[in-house]
Amino acid sequence: MIEVEVKAKITDFNAVKKMLKKINAEKDHIEHQEDSYFNSPIKNFAETDEALRIREVSVNNISKTFITYKGPKIDSQSKTREEVELEVENPKKIAKVFEHLGFKKVAKVIKNRTIYNIDQYIISLDEVEGLEPYMEIETDLEDGSEFEEELNKIFDIFKKLGINDGFERTSYLELLENKDS
Amino acid sequence: MIEVEVKAKITDFNAVKKMLKKINAEKDHIEHQEDSYFNSPIKNFAETDEALRIREVSVNNISKTFITYKGPKIDSQSKTREEVELEVENPKKIAKVFEHLGFKKVAKVIKNRTIYNIDQYIISLDEVEGLEPYMEIETDLEDGSEFEEELNKIFDIFKKLGINDGFERTSYLELLENKDS
Numbered sequence: 001m002i003e004v005e006v007k008a009k010i011t012d013f014n015a016v017k018k019m020l021k022k023i024n025a026e027k028d029h030i031e032h033q034e035d036s037y038f039n040s041p042i043k044n045f046a047e048t049d050e051a052l053r054i055r056e057v058s059v060n061n062i063s064k065t066f067i068t069y070k071g072p073k074i075d076s077q078s079k080t081r082e083e084v085e086l087e088v089e090n091p092k093k094i095a096k097v098f099e100h101l102g103f104k105k106v107a108k109v110i111k112n113r114t115i116y117n118i119d120q121y122i123i124s125l126d127e128v129e130g131l132e133p134y135m136e137i138e139t140d141l142e143d144g145s146e147f148e149e150e151l152n153k154i155f156d157i158f159k160k161l162g163i164n165d166g167f168e169r170t171s172y173l174e175l176l177e178n179k180d181s
Numbered sequence: 182m183i184e185v186e187v188k189a190k191i192t193d194f195n196a197v198k199k200m201l202k203k204i205n206a207e208k209d210h211i212e213h214q215e216d217s218y219f220n221s222p223i224k225n226f227a228e229t230d231e232a233l234r235i236r237e238v239s240v241n242n243i244s245k246t247f248i249t250y251k252g253p254k255i256d257s258q259s260k261t262r263e264e265v266e267l268e269v270e271n272p273k274k275i276a277k278v279f280e281h282l283g284f285k286k287v288a289k290v291i292k293n294r295t296i297y298n299i300d301q302y303i304i305s306l307d308e309v310e311g312l313e314p315y316m317e318i319e320t321d322l323e324d325g326s327e328f329e330e331e332l333n334k335i336f337d338i339f340k341k342l343g344i345n346d347g348f349e350r351t352s353y354l355e356l357l358e359n360k361d362s
Contacts, residue, residue, distance in 0.1 A: 040282065040283070041223050042222050042223055042283055050281075052278075052282065067278060069277070069278045069281045069282065071281070084274055084277045084278050084281065085274070086269055086270040086271050086274040086275060086278070087269070087270040088267055088268070088269045088270070089267040089268040089269070090267050093265055093266070093267040094267060096250070096265045097233075097248060097250045097265050097267070100231075100250045100252070100265065101221065101233065101250065101282075101284075102221070102223055103282075
């Protein structure tokens with residue numbers, strides 16, 4: 001799967017929410033996400049631009065766990081990249097498996113994500129602990145698809161919402177790390 | 182978790198089934214298992230006596246997928262070792278994650294397993310493709326527990342079933358590999 005994704009810094013969530021209503025984006029739900037990132041014993045994912053993540057998602061007190069591998073970004077303007085994501089039974093057990101295989105937990109990213117849908121696009125308003133407000137718009141494509149058209153459509157949605165700058169390819173993980181250093 | 186486990190080669194499944202009835206072991210169900218084993222990019226699991234496995238289990242046409250990490254054996258008579266096992270959504274996606282992380286699929290072990298229970302012990306009659314019949318008796322203990330007592334009880338069950346030899350610490354994976362070489 002290819003995740004076509006663009007992120008931008010937002011100055012005012014309330015203004016964006018009004019615009020989302022105006023373009024008929026539908027509010028879906030709010031998630032609490034706790035992400036644990038792991039680094040590889042054979043390479044530095046910060047250098048290879050890959051990621052291995054355990055995500056605990058809570059919606060209305062029901063928790064699920066997902067693991068995600070993200071490949072290097074394949075586009076210069078966006079966060080578009082290969083992604084493999086699947087649900088697993090339990091965050092502690094999968095962390096133990098990764099640790100036994102030589103992977104080391106390097107950081108945690110915690111956020112509340114308000115999710116809107118419009119057509120095949122998912123719009124996320126993210127309140128990340130320790131960062132300013134961000135918005136992401138993404139859609140998924142089959143492996144090997146052309147993604148340029150979807151990317152342009154995503155930038156169009158940003159435009160309609162009045163967002164023409166503040167675009168950011170750096171992950172929340174790296175933004176938090178850069179802040180600390 | 183510690184998996185306390187003893188395996189033995191069986192000459193006659195039907196004789197064992199009669200004895201299982203006699204000692205009041207309860208037949209639980211039959212599973213079809215397809216196991217894919219992966220090797221690590223940083224060490225040879227055949228040498229370190231570890232294992233990483235994706236198991237697809239089918240019972241009455243319902244399939245589930247589990248991943249398992251097995252640590253080195255910690256006992257000279259049995260297959261007792263640390264084990265971490267959890268259910269995951271999908272065999273193909275988890276295989277893709279492992280491959281992206283540098284793990285290579287090395288072998289497949291396919292079997293039909295008939296499962297009996299007696300007290301806290303699980304008795305498996307295994308028809309492994311390419312091997313002779315085997316039986317395993319196992320129980321799970323919390324990490325850090327003393328396992329000698331459970332091990333003795335497992336050998337007692339073998340005795341009650343009339344099995345006093347044919348014990349085997351080599352995994353099905355290695356038995357199949359040794360056969361080929």
